[in-house]
Amino acid sequence: MSDPRRPRRFWFVTMGCQMNRHDSVRMAESLRAAGLEPAAGPADADVCIVNTCCVREKAEQKARSAVGRLAAWKRRRAGRRVIVAGCAAERRRAGWLDDFAHIDAVLGPDRLGELPGVAAVPPAADLPLVAAGFTAGRPEDFLAARPDLSGPGPTAFVTVSKGCGERCTFCIVPAVRGPLRLRPAEDVVAEAAGLAAAGVREVTLIGQAVNDYRRDGVAFGELLRRVGAVAGLLRLRYTSPHPRFVDEETARAHAETPVLCEHVHLPVQSGSDEVLRRMGRRYRRDDYRRAIDRLRGARADLTFGTDVIVGFPGETEAQFEETVALVREVGFTQVFSFAYSPRPGTAAARWPDDVPAAEKARRLRRLQRVADEIAGAWRRGRVGAAEEVLLEGPSDRAGGTWQGRTRHNDVVHVRPAAGFTPEPGALLRVTIEEARPHCLAGTPVAEAS
Ligand code: SF4
Missing domain, CATH: 3.30.750.200 (Transcription Regulator spoIIAA)
Incomplete structure (x- = not known):
């Protein structure tokens, strides 16, 4: 018989970047594999995980406020647990326990695999626990996607690397996410294939400087080609590349990989050579232009x-x-x-x-x-163009409008139309009728071929 003191439902508060949102999905899958279920809301949860960010001061303050508010939440029911995860967890480590007595565990971004061991077990004597620091780059250290457990939507991230090999002078990431460690190309491709087989239509390869990749003779451009050849995948993106590693092979992959989308997010940080030098970006304005x-x-x-x-x-x-x-x-x-x-x-x-x-x-x-x-x-x-839009889900607007994105990464609100039965993952041709301040709006004309 299962222990009634064992937590049963979890809730996430996720802050910061796409990487953190992706980590939260992976953590949720690991909790489901351990027998927990997502809660309908915090009131319903036994375990609350705050996945923190510390890339800017404001983000860290937000993390502290969120954790502080959970003291009252925890008091409301015996046996509840508060877990602080992510970058700010790594940065402050045991400092979190000094500041907040109600925390049960602090897990750095490289120690997320230990979450089920602290969240899915009956009350344990070894809590509170602090797990921080970095593991070596073994393939099994990457939390692999479990689409069977998360019920994936039409889009998903696939991790290419952990940590960062750059040393930008403003950036805390290498300190809290560790040195660069690359995932084997075959694992990246296999994960993308598993996601595509489970219904994912768009994969985004993710890493801090995602194109700083060369492992076992496979460079980033080749990795793009291999993932781009996965059956069932309609779109491929990557985030965020570093300008220093944009090579000819990557450019050729753009020319020759049909599913690779026509939008690249390439952080520049400054247009001044002197500022770039002090930022430690190791390229100049002209290199970026090239x-x-x-x-x-x-x-x-x-x-x-x-x-x-x-x-x-x-x-x-x-x-x-x-x-x-x-x-x-x-x-x-x-x-x-x-x-x-x-x-x-x-x-x-x-x-x-x-x-x-x-x-x-x-x-x-x-x-x-x-x-x-x-x-x-x-x-x-x-406006007036017929854009290919991958539908992601209903938008917030009432009246049957759905939301999707173009290959150029523009958000499009797709209005209802006769004969249009929206479903997540559908690829549509949409006539763009309106340009709004931060998005487009239009009406579907036909399924894109
Ligand atoms: S490349 Fe990005 S993650 Fe790495 S140190 Fe520079 S800003 Fe930080």
Whole structure:
């Protein structure tokens, strides 16, 4: 007979990037494999896992608030457990237990495999527990997808690597996710094949600098080709590549792999050589332009997204304007921009954070205005086009509208139409009728072939 004190239902609070959302899916699968079920909401849960982010100061504050609120949640029912996982767990390790007495376990991103051992067992004497630090790059250290347990949607991530081999001076990731460790290509392909067989239509290969990949003679371009050949897969993406590793083979893969989508998110961070040097990015503005040209040379219709940090220590107005100029030159259709905030433990945190907050906010607004202008022009140019849209699910809007994305990664709200029976994973041709501030809207014309 099962122990009645054994937790039965779990709930996740997930913060931060796509990598964390992906980790939460993998963790949920490992809990289901151990016999737990997802709760309908926190009130129904026995275990709450806060999957934290610490890439920016604000994210870490949010994680602390979420964990703090769980003290009252835990008191409401005996036997409940609070688990702090992810990057901020690694950064503070036992410091979490000093600050919050109600925490049962702290698991760094490399120790997520230990979750069932702390969440799915009857009350154990060895809690609270802190599991942190990095394992070696053995294939079994990668939490493999279990589509049989998660009931996958039409899109999924597949992990290519853990950690990061770069040392950008502003970035806490190598400290909290460890050195670069690569997954064998055959495991990546097998996981993509398993997901496709389970109904996933779009796979995104994910890693911190995902194209910093060469294992057993397989480089990133070849990996793209192999995953691109998986039966049943309709779309392939990758995130986030590093400009230093955009090589000819990757460009050729774009030309020769039909399922590879025509959008690449290629973080630039700054358009100033001097700022890039201090950021430790190890490329210059011209190198970045060459990476873009190389990819466009292979697929002229590629669009690009990017990440930008404004107000990095010492960034002058002129250096900031070089970034704005680069954003215009490349014509990014998506720009994620952030005001610099120092992260303890990084090289840049030792330098004066000398761009005043108000000035950072002004630069951010200016950059976002320029980015919106370019993206708006791009979206208005799509009106009248028949775009291929992969439906992901009903959108928030009432009235039978569904949401999907184009191959260029534009979100499209698909309006109901006669003879249109929406289902997740359907590939449709949609006539774009409207360009909205951050998305497109249109009506299906026929199933895309
Ligand atoms: S490439 Fe640079 S910014 Fe990206 S995770 Fe690695 S160290 Fe951080």
